[in-house]
Amino acid sequence: MGLIRKPAHWLLLLVTLSMLAAACGGGGGGASSEPASEGGGAASETGAASESTDAGQAAEGGSVVFGADQQPDIMNPTLTAGNLFATTVITMPLLEGAYQLLPDFTYQPQLIDGEAETTQDPFTVTYTIKDEAQWSDGEPITAQDFIFTWKTYVNKKWDITSRDGYDQITDGEAMDDKTVRFTFDKPFAPYKVLFSPILPQHELQGKNFNQVWNDEVTLSSGPFEFDSWQKGQQATIKRNENYYGEPAKLDEISFRFLEDSNTQVQSLQGEEIDMMYPQPQIDLVEQVSEIEGVKAETAAGTVWEHLDFNFAVPPLDQLFVRQAIAHGIDREALAEQLIKPINPDAVPLQNLIYVNNQAEYEPHFDQYNYDPDRARQLLEENGCTEGDGGIYECDGEPLSFRYTTTAGNELRELQLEVIQAQLSEIGIDIKSDIGDAATVFADVLPSGADGAWDLFNFAWVGSPDPFGGNAIWMCEGGQNYNSYCNEEVTDLLRKTNTLLDPAERAATYNEADALMADDLPVLPLYQKPTYFAWNERISGPKENPTQAGPTWNAGEWFLTE
Amino acid sequence: MTTFIIRRLLFSIPVLIAASMLIFFSISIAGDPLGELRTRPNVDEGTIERIAERKHLNDPIVTQYAYWVRDAFTNNFGTTTLSNQPIWPDLKRAMWNTLQLIVAAEVLAIVVAVAVGILSARKQYSLFDYTATTLSFLGFSMPVFWLALILQVLAVNFLEATGTRIFFTAGLSSPGARAQGPVFFVVDRLQHLALPIITIAAISMATYSRYTRASMLEVINSDYVRTARAKGLEEKKVIRKHAFRNALIPLTTVITLNFGVAIGGAVVTETVFALNGMGAYYIRALGSRDVYPVMAWLMIVAVLVVVFNLLADIIYGYLDPRIRYD
Numbered sequence: 001m002g003l004i005r006k007p008a009h010w011l012l013l014l015v016t017l018s019m020l021a022a023a024c025g026g027g028g029g030g031a032s033s034e035p036a037s038e039g040g041g042a043a044s045e046t047g048a049a050s051e052s053t054d055a056g057q058a059a060e061g062g063s064v065v066f067g068a069d070q071q072p073d074i075m076n077p078t079l080t081a082g083n084l085f086a087t088t089v090i091t092m093p094l095l096e097g098a099y100q101l102l103p104d105f106t107y108q109p110q111l112i113d114g115e116a117e118t119t120q121d122p123f124t125v126t127y128t129i130k131d132e133a134q135w136s137d138g139e140p141i142t143a144q145d146f147i148f149t150w151k152t153y154v155n156k157k158w159d160i161t162s163r164d165g166y167d168q169i170t171d172g173e174a175m176d177d178k179t180v181r182f183t184f185d186k187p188f189a190p191y192k193v194l195f196s197p198i199l200p201q202h203e204l205q206g207k208n209f210n211q212v213w214n215d216e217v218t219l220s221s222g223p224f225e226f227d228s229w230q231k232g233q234q235a236t237i238k239r240n241e242n243y244y245g246e247p248a249k250l251d252e253i254s255f256r257f258l259e260d261s262n263t264q265v266q267s268l269q270g271e272e273i274d275m276m277y278p279q280p281q282i283d284l285v286e287q288v289s290e291i292e293g294v295k296a297e298t299a300a301g302t303v304w305e306h307l308d309f310n311f312a313v314p315p316l317d318q319l320f321v322r323q324a325i326a327h328g329i330d331r332e333a334l335a336e337q338l339i340k341p342i343n344p345d346a347v348p349l350q351n352l353i354y355v356n357n358q359a360e361y362e363p364h365f366d367q368y369n370y371d372p373d374r375a376r377q378l379l380e381e382n383g384c385t386e387g388d389g390g391i392y393e394c395d396g397e398p399l400s401f402r403y404t405t406t407a408g409n410e411l412r413e414l415q416l417e418v419i420q421a422q423l424s425e426i427g428i429d430i431k432s433d434i435g436d437a438a439t440v441f442a443d444v445l446p447s448g449a450d451g452a453w454d455l456f457n458f459a460w461v462g463s464p465d466p467f468g469g470n471a472i473w474m475c476e477g478g479q480n481y482n483s484y485c486n487e488e489v490t491d492l493l494r495k496t497n498t499l500l501d502p503a504e505r506a507a508t509y510n511e512a513d514a515l516m517a518d519d520l521p522v523l524p525l526y527q528k529p530t531y532f533a534w535n536e537r538i539s540g541p542k543e544n545p546t547q548a549g550p551t552w553n554a555g556e557w558f559l560t561e
Numbered sequence: 562m563t564t565f566i567i568r569r570l571l572f573s574i575p576v577l578i579a580a581s582m583l584i585f586f587s588i589s590i591a592g593d594p595l596g597e598l599r600t601r602p603n604v605d606e607g608t609i610e611r612i613a614e615r616k617h618l619n620d621p622i623v624t625q626y627a628y629w630v631r632d633a634f635t636n637n638f639g640t641t642t643l644s645n646q647p648i649w650p651d652l653k654r655a656m657w658n659t660l661q662l663i664v665a666a667e668v669l670a671i672v673v674a675v676a677v678g679i680l681s682a683r684k685q686y687s688l689f690d691y692t693a694t695t696l697s698f699l700g701f702s703m704p705v706f707w708l709a710l711i712l713q714v715l716a717v718n719f720l721e722a723t724g725t726r727i728f729f730t731a732g733l734s735s736p737g738a739r740a741q742g743p744v745f746f747v748v749d750r751l752q753h754l755a756l757p758i759i760t761i762a763a764i765s766m767a768t769y770s771r772y773t774r775a776s777m778l779e780v781i782n783s784d785y786v787r788t789a790r791a792k793g794l795e796e797k798k799v800i801r802k803h804a805f806r807n808a809l810i811p812l813t814t815v816i817t818l819n820f821g822v823a824i825g826g827a828v829v830t831e832t833v834f835a836l837n838g839m840g841a842y843y844i845r846a847l848g849s850r851d852v853y854p855v856m857a858w859l860m861i862v863a864v865l866v867v868v869f870n871l872l873a874d875i876i877y878g879y880l881d882p883r884i885r886y887d
Contacts, residue, residue, distance in 0.1 A: 065736060071837075073644040080598060080608050081644030159612060159645075162603040214646060232654055232837030233733055254736035258835040262710060266730045270717040438850050442596020468603045478606070 061239075061251040062559040064538055066551070067264045067273035071232065071257040076213035077197065078153070083161040085549060089277070090235055090255050093248075093554040094220040097196020098127055098146075101548040103299075105358045105464040107192040111141060111221065116191065118500060123187040127195070129178040132244040135200050136220045143174035148201035150182065158209045164467075165194045187498040189505055190465040197221070223248035223555030233257065249540075249558035253551075268294060274538055277550045280531035281410070282341045288533050296533040297543040298343045300357055302462040305415070305525040306349075311483040313454050315394055316401070320382045322520045325455075326368035327375040328426040329419055335526040337418075338411055343529035352473065353466045353513045355527050357545065360506040364517035365524055375426040392427040400429035401454040404444055406437040412457060415525075419457075430455070448481040456482075459528065464546050466509055467497060473516065484521035536560075562878065566871065573867040577860070584859050585626050585852060592850040594618070594642040616642050629856060638857035643849070648857045652842065656824070656861065658733060659831070659838035661750075663823045666758045670765035671816060677766075678773020679805065682781060693770060700767025708763060709833040712756045729753045731835040757834040761827055765819065772815050776808040783807075806880060813876050821869030825862040 070086035077083070077091045100110035109115060111133050117126040133141040152158060153166040171183040188194075203219045204212060212218070217226045223245065224237040238252040256273055258264045261284050267273045269291045278284060280298070288296060307329070309316045316322060331348035339346035349356060350363035384394040392399045403420070405412045413434070420430040433453070435444065444452045460472065470493045471477040475485035492512040499505040516522075532543040532550045540557040543550060595613060598604055613619055617628050632639030637649035677697075681690040716728040729735070729752050738749040780786060781804050789803045790796070828840035839858065846854035877884045 063736070073641070073646065079644075080604060080612070081646075083604070156607060156611075159608050160605060161608065163605050163607075164603055210645065214644065231651065232658065234736055236736060256732060256736065256835075257837070258731050259841070260832050260835065263713065263731045263833055263835055266710075266713040266717050270720055270726075270730050272729055272731060272735075438592040438596055438848075442593045442599065446599070471603070 059559040061249070063252045063254065064250055064275065064557065064559070065234075065254045065256050065273045067258050067267055067276040067278075068255045069257075069259055069261065069264065069276075069278055072235075074214040075217050075226070075229070075235075076209075078160060078199075079210065080159045080161050088547065089549050089551050090237065091197075091217060092222075092549055092551045093224040093237060093253070094217050094222045094226060094240075095197035096221045097198055098194065099192045099196060101464055101544070101546045101552070103542060103544040103546065103548075103552075105355075105546055107464070110196075111198060118191065120187065120500065123184040124181050125184070125191050125194075126175070126179065126181040129180070130244065131178060133221070134242060134244050135203070136225045136240045136242045137203075138242050139200070139202055140177070141198065141200075141221060142177050143180035145198050145201050146180045146182075146195060147172040147174060148205065149195060149197075149199045152199055152204070152209055155209070165191065187500060189497050189499050190467040193463075193465050193467075224253065227252060243555075246555065248555040250554075253554060253557075265291075268533065268535070271535070275532070275534035275541065275550075277530075277532050280342045280529055285342050285531060293536045294533055295536050296531065297541075298529050298531050299543050299545040300343060300346065300355065300527040301530040301545045302355055302464075302547065303459045303528040304349050304355060304462060305412075305457065305459050305528065306352075307419075307523045307525060308448075308456040308458075308482045309484075309521060309523070310448050310451070310454055310456070311485075311521070312449050313401075313451050315397065315399070316454060318382070318394075319520065320378045321394070321399065322523075323368070324375040324378045324426065325423065325428060326520060326523050327371045327378070328423050328428060329523065330370035330422055331368075331523075331525055332370060334415060334418060338414065339526055339529055342531060346526060346529065349524040349526050351510075351513050352516055352522060352524055353469060353509050354506075355462050358464070360510065362510045362513070364510070364514045367517065368520070368523065372422075372426045379427065386427055389429075390424075390427050391429045398429065399427065400431065402433040403430045403455045403457065404433045404435070404440055404453040405457040406440055407434040408436065415457065445481050449483050457525075470494075470496070473512070473521070482521060484519070486515060486519055489515050489519075562875070566875070569871050569874070570867075576867070577863055580863055581630075581856065581860060582626065585629060585856055586622060588847075588850070588852045588855055589622050589625060594850040594852070596850065598643070612643065612645075615645070618642075625852075629853065632853070633856070633860065638860070639853050641854055642851045648854050652839075652854070652857050652861065655837060655839045655842040658836055659824060659827070659840070662754060662757055662761065662827070662830075662836060662838060663820070665754065666761035667765060667816070667820060667823065669758060670762040670769055673762075674766045674769030675773050675812075678770045679777055679800065681770070681774040682777030683800070685778065690774075693774075697767040697770050700763050703763070705760060705764060705827075705829045706833060709756070709760045709830055712760060713833070716756060727752065728755050730756065731833075733836060753834075757827075757830050757836060760830050760834075761823075768815065768819070769812065772812050773808065776811045777804060780804045780808045809880050810877060813880065814873055817869045817873035817876070818866075821862075821866040824865050825858075 066089070068086060068089060070084070072084060072087040072090065073081045075082065075087060075091060077087045077095070096110045098110065098112050098116065099107040102108050111129055113128045113130045118124065127146060129141055129143065129146070135141060150166055150169055150172050153160050154163055154169070165188050168184045168186060168188050169182045170185050173181050173183075175181055198221060200219045200221075215229060220226065220240050223240055223243050225240040227236040227238040229235040234254045234256045236252055236254045239248040239250065241247070258267060258273070261278045261281070264273065264276045264278055265284060265287045268276055268288065285296075288294060309322050309325070311317045335346045335348050347356065350365040351361055352365075354361040379392050379394070379399070382394065384392040384399070387393040387398060403416055405416060407413070416432055416434070420432070423430050434440075441458070445456060445458070448456075460469070462469070471479045473484070474480065474490045474493055475487065489512045492508050492515070496505050496508050499508060530543060530545045532541065534541050537560055538557055539560050540553065541550065542553060544552040593599075595609055595618065598609055617625050620628075629639065637647065638652070640647050677693050681693045684690055713730040716730050720726050733753050734746065734749050738746050786799060786804050789799045825839055825843070827838070828844055830836070831838040831840040832844070839862070843855070843858045846858060
């Protein structure tokens, strides 16, 4: 008997306690809605902002909460496990590089004083580091840090994401404390992507780079420095008081990890977070637009959707079949229906190498406008005949293709339905072959040469400098999964790495793209939109659709009173 | 009793071994944890190869399993594949987060459900009984994500209407809450946990109150309860000592089993309220095809289920002295 009683007593006690606590909770909430005094959280400051009439006036300090949809695995942005947007969004205001990526996809000197100087033969790059540039512990940023950064990035012991370019450096020489020259074994035209971020030698030398910055970034060169990381909840960065440039206006920024985008919207409305940068969905954008006092910016991002043709699967190796499919898909309508509700400026993408925010962009793929009659004509001209069920047959084989894409992605599934319907109009049968992302990317996509797929819809992440894409389009490229090979294109792409004149280089890239538009290895669809929303009490945020991400100018953000 | 417990624990060992092998093999076959990495442009081939080497991904699956067993016993379940981060601290934190949520929600659910269930049984077919029945069916049929979202919306609307914050809609605490002192921290934590607790408690409450009502009804109409009443015992004592204690046995089964599973994490609730508990941990690990954290999660949950089953058996023995195990 006594044994039953005891737990019962415990239960009672616990319940009483929790009720008491809940009652206190109400009181605490009331207090924190009053401005200033206690709380310190974002909510109280919002209260102050809304009561004030003098908007636009900069307030001293203050803190901002950023709703992030993923927690990073580790904080080190240069390691493979840290090569995620979740990491960069936090570390971008901490670690500076030789160059910084601007929203218009151009590179601007950041740690260096003026542009780097190059010589052609041998190819060298000379950086002059800003005199005042220093680490958050007050130590100057020197030529030795640049050399240490290079040596760290090429050290095979460390899980570095990309060594491209660094592995072509044969020598690094400190001319003086603030000047450093690197010699390359051959010209490397996209050199502006290198040396970002710069690592502090005096802090990291002799340490295990695979471990040392996993839980915190111990030194910073940017306007903020690392403060804390409560795993599973939030990470906080605070103003770097030793920053060499214009000091950050905010005291701190907390990144709160909220995976669910609906929760982010509720939290933004409830002023538990001040900003969010979600993967935009139409209903989410609508919800956010209804919240008062919230500003949003959208842009065409670097992630672009496309439909790949597998050259290893006949008759997709025939140009007219690919052309018929391209003419049979209404890309205007796809962009109009799927993307325009989020980004009103959305248009189909017409280039495989440049995205349409870039000055170098030329619309070579606009020859594939929606034209079902032209599509049928192409098939008939090449001896295909309409067979059973209105499906064309070429050489006795019906035009029926598998369409592979990722499951669970609403946009892609919708897209599949639309494309399926449109292609059936021109007598081409599409069979859905969707699978979960891990399987289709890890197993199906790389086995294209073995005929594992016919048509594949996925997205590439473009980069402001297109050299990363070469591996997709060159005959022997590591990411050429559809067996496309045009020697001329490969030669042009190979040449781009050595062309130091930006105009000449862009022209060569576009020449290659024009050839690809004729070959049609891939049909570009559109760029995915980015979406950045924030509480209006914050001034200064500006969407940066490049890899730099939304926190690229966090040092300039301030609260309005 | 002691021999019974030891026997039960020994029996569970082969079960755990079989479960671990089954899960290990099926997850390893399901996909390559480095697959996503391989499709990312510009990721250094050498780096990928070295990670595969470090985690023995190129070895036969049986060898991989042996490495896992070694890591599980000597290295607290080992490290994650990609970032090589120790698993145990993350898992421990997730477990603690879930535990706070589950214990509070279950306690709340049990107290309310037992009271409602007893009262419903005693006043069968009364207005109270009908109301309780309707509400519990509502609780059964409500999708968790919907209830969670509605609670969030209500909390936000209340804040906008009154300017007073009672509940937070996501997370475990406000940024910098710990620095504000222990009282602020605890109150802040409760403001964060209240909505998820209500969500989980609402669902459990529905189940438990139905069980309590059903088993109470069965007992109340039995001979010994009539005897107890006939010998002039006070109604309160009849219900508490004679009826309720006997009615507790089926309820114990439901609660202990439910609790063991609940520690595995309330996936939906944890996701909506951003609680970073066991459920969220499991989903993330599974999504990354990373066998080590999935296995660690699984072993913890499996052990807990075994323990709670055992606990249920032990409690039966105390509740009903006729039940003997040895």
